Amino acid sequence: xxxxxxxxxxxxxxxxxxxxxxxxxxxxxxxxxxxxxxxxxxxxxxxxxxxxxxxxxxxxxxxxxxxxxxxxxxxxxxxxxxxxxxxxxxxxxxxxxxxxxxxxxxxxxxxxxxxxxxxxxxxxxxxxxxxxxxxxxxxxxxxxxxxxxxxxxxxxxxxxxxxxxxxxxxxxxxxxxxxxxxxxxxxxxxxxxxxxxxxxxxxxxxxxxxxxxxxxxxxxxxxxxxxxxxxxxxxxxxxxxxxxxxxxxxx
Amino acid sequence: xxxxxxxxxxxxxxxxxxxxxxxxxxxxxxxxxxxxxxxxxxxxxxxxxxxxxxxxxxxxxxxxxxxxxxxxxxxxxxxxxxxxxxxxxxxxxxxxxxxxxxxxxxxxxxxxxxxxxxxxxxxxxxxxxxxxxxxxxxxxxxxxxxxxxxxxxxxxxxxxxxxxxxxxxxxxxxxxxxxxxxxxxxxxxxxxxxxxxxxxxxxxxxxxxxxxxxxxxxxxxxxxxxxxxxxxxxxxxxxxxxxxxxxxxxxxxxxxxxxxxxxxxxxxxxxxxxxxxxxxxxxxxxxxxxxxxxxxxxxxxxxxxxxxxxxxxx
Numbered sequence: 001x002x003x004x005x006x007x008x009x010x011x012x013x014x015x016x017x018x019x020x021x022x023x024x025x026x027x028x029x030x031x032x033x034x035x036x037x038x039x040x041x042x043x044x045x046x047x048x049x050x051x052x053x054x055x056x057x058x059x060x061x062x063x064x065x066x067x068x069x070x071x072x073x074x075x076x077x078x079x080x081x082x083x084x085x086x087x088x089x090x091x092x093x094x095x096x097x098x099x100x101x102x103x104x105x106x107x108x109x110x111x112x113x114x115x116x117x118x119x120x121x122x123x124x125x126x127x128x129x130x131x132x133x134x135x136x137x138x139x140x141x142x143x144x145x146x147x148x149x150x151x152x153x154x155x156x157x158x159x160x161x162x163x164x165x166x167x168x169x170x171x172x173x174x175x176x177x178x179x180x181x182x183x184x185x186x187x188x189x190x191x192x193x194x195x196x197x198x199x200x201x202x203x204x205x206x207x208x209x210x211x212x213x214x215x216x217x218x219x220x221x222x223x224x225x226x227x228x229x230x231x232x233x234x235x236x237x238x239x240x241x242x243x244x245x246x247x248x249x250x251x
Numbered sequence: 252x253x254x255x256x257x258x259x260x261x262x263x264x265x266x267x268x269x270x271x272x273x274x275x276x277x278x279x280x281x282x283x284x285x286x287x288x289x290x291x292x293x294x295x296x297x298x299x300x301x302x303x304x305x306x307x308x309x310x311x312x313x314x315x316x317x318x319x320x321x322x323x324x325x326x327x328x329x330x331x332x333x334x335x336x337x338x339x340x341x342x343x344x345x346x347x348x349x350x351x352x353x354x355x356x357x358x359x360x361x362x363x364x365x366x367x368x369x370x371x372x373x374x375x376x377x378x379x380x381x382x383x384x385x386x387x388x389x390x391x392x393x394x395x396x397x398x399x400x401x402x403x404x405x406x407x408x409x410x411x412x413x414x415x416x417x418x419x420x421x422x423x424x425x426x427x428x429x430x431x432x433x434x435x436x437x438x439x440x441x442x443x444x445x446x447x448x449x450x451x452x453x454x455x456x457x458x459x460x461x462x463x464x465x466x467x468x469x470x471x472x473x474x475x476x477x478x479x480x481x482x483x484x485x486x487x488x489x490x491x492x493x494x495x496x497x498x499x500x501x502x503x504x505x506x507x508x509x510x511x512x513x514x515x516x517x518x519x520x521x522x523x524x525x526x527x528x529x530x531x532x533x534x535x536x537x538x539x540x541x542x543x544x545x546x547x548x549x550x551x552x553x554x555x556x557x558x559x560x561x562x563x564x565x
Binding site for chain 1: 413415416417418420423424428432433435437438445449546
C-alpha cells in the first residue's frame with residue numbers, strides 16, 4: 001500500500017461567471033504516474049496551475065505530504081518538492097543548454113559567492129555539470145551542452161524543458177503536455193525517461209492528449225470534462241468507461 | 252594652440268571621464284543587459300552619489316568630512332536609493348518599469364533643485380574639494396586618473412565576478428523567461444532587487460568621482476538626457492555583453508570630441524552632441540541592434556573554439 005503524496009479536495013476555480021474547474025477531487029499516490037486527460041477546455045491546465053500555485057483556487061484544498069499548501073507561492077512549492085513544465089515551451093532561449101540545466105540546480109547564489117568562496121562554488125559547479133550531462137544523456141542531448149537553447153528543434157527544446165524540471169531536485173514532477181508536437185523517436189525517449197524517473201522514486205502527474213502515450217505509461221488516469229472530473233481509474237478501466245468514451249475517446 | 256587641446260591634460264581628462272562612464276555603463280548593463288530591466292533613471296543614482304559625497308565633504312556647504320567618508324556615504328546612499336525605488340517599482344516589468352525609473356530620475360533632479368537649504372538648488376555647489384586617498388590629495392590630473400582607473404577596474408572585476416557566478420546566471424534566466432525562472436524556485440523579486448542595488452551602488456561611486464573631479468555640480472548635470480546617454484552606451488556596446496558596455500562608454504565619450512576642434516560655438520557643440528547621439532542610436536537600431544559586441548557572438552565564439560579543440564583532439 002503506497003501512501004498518498006498529493007490530495008486535491010473539492011478544488012474549484014471560477015473566472016467571473018465561468019466555472020473552469022468544478023469541485024474536483026483526486027489523490028496522487030506516491031511513486032505513481034498519473035495522467036490528466038480530457039477534451040480541450042476541460043480545465044486541465046487550470047487544475048495544473050492551481051496545483052503548482054500559479055493561480056489561486058476559488059474554493060477547495062490542496063494537501064501535500066499531509067500539509068495544506070493551497071496558498072503557497074510557486075517558489076515555495078518548488079522548495080517542498082514540486083517541479084513543473086509548461087504547455088508552451090519555456091526555456092531560456094539565449095542561454096546554452098548547460099546553462100539552462102545549471103540554473104535549475106542548487107549552488108551558492110549570493111552575488112559575491114565567486115568573490116569570497118570561489119573554490120566552493122567551482123566544486124559545486126563541477127558536480128552540477130556532471131549531473132546535468134548525465135540527465136542530458138538520458139534525452140540524447142549530450143554533446144550539445146554549449147549550443148544556445150534556441151538553436152534546438154522544437155522537440156529537443158521540449159526534452160530540455162523536461163530534464164531541466166527533473167534537475168530541480170523534486171518529488172513530484174508535473175508535466176503539461178510533454179508529448180505534444182514531438183516526433184515518434186522522441187516520444188519513445190520521453191516514455192523511457194518517465195519510467196526511469198518513476199523507478200528512481202519520483203511521482204509524476206501529467207496532462208496529455210496522446211492516448212497511446214497515456215495508456216502506455218500511466219498507472220492512474222483522471223478524466224475531466226467541462227471542469228468536472230468524470231472518471232478515475234487504471235488505463236484499462238478508463239478505456240471501457242462509457243462516459244469517457246462519449247466525452248473524449250470516441251468509438 | 253592645438254597642442255594645448257591635444258596635450259597630456261586633455262588626454263588625462265578623457266581617461267578620467269571614460270573611467271567614470273565605464274563604471275556607469277557597466278553597472279547599468281547589469282540591469283538592462285543581464286536582468287532585462289530597462290532603467291531610464293540611472294542618472295538618479297549617479298546624482299545621489301555625487302550630492303551625498305559633496306555634502307559630506309564640502310568645507311563650506313557641507314560637513315567637511317574626509318573624501319573616504321564621502322565615497323562610502325555616496326555609495327551607500329545610492330544603494331539605499333536603489334532599494335527604496337525597488338520596493339514599489341519592481342512589481343512592474345518592461346515599459347512600465349522604464350517609466351517608473353524615468354520618474355525616479357526626474358524626482359531626484361527635482362529634489363536636487365528644490366531642496367535649496369541643502370543643495371543650494373539651481374545655483375549648484377562650486378569649489379568641491381579634490382579627492383583625497385590615504386591623506387594624499389589628488390590635486391593633479393595624473394593622480395586623479397590613476398585613482399579613477401583603479402576604482403573602475405575594481406568595479407569591473409566585481410561586476411565580472413557577479414555576472415559569472417550562479418547568481419548572475421539566474422539573472423540572465425530571469426531576463427529570458429521570468430515565469431520559467433519562478434518554476435525553478437527562484438525568488439525573482441529578490442534577485443531583481445539585488446541587481447538593482449548593486450547597479451545603483453556602482454553608479455553612486457561613479458557619481459562621487461565625477462563630482463570631485465569636475466568640482467562643480469548642479470541639478471542640470473543630472474537631467475534625463477544624461478540617463479539617455481547612459482542607455483546609449485549600453486545599447487551601442489551591446490546589451491548583455493560585458494566588454495560591450497565598456498566599449499560603448501569609450502565610444503560615447505570619444506566620438507563627440509572632434510566637434511570641439513571644428514571651430515563651432517560652444518552652444519552649438521552641445522546641441523550637435525545630442526544630434527550625434529541620436530544618430531548613433533538610430534543607426535545602431537537599424538544596422539546592428541545587438542550592439543558592437545553582441546552577447547551571441549561571444550557565446551558562438553566559445554562554441555566554435557570548443558569545436559575546433561574537439562576536432563583537434565579527435
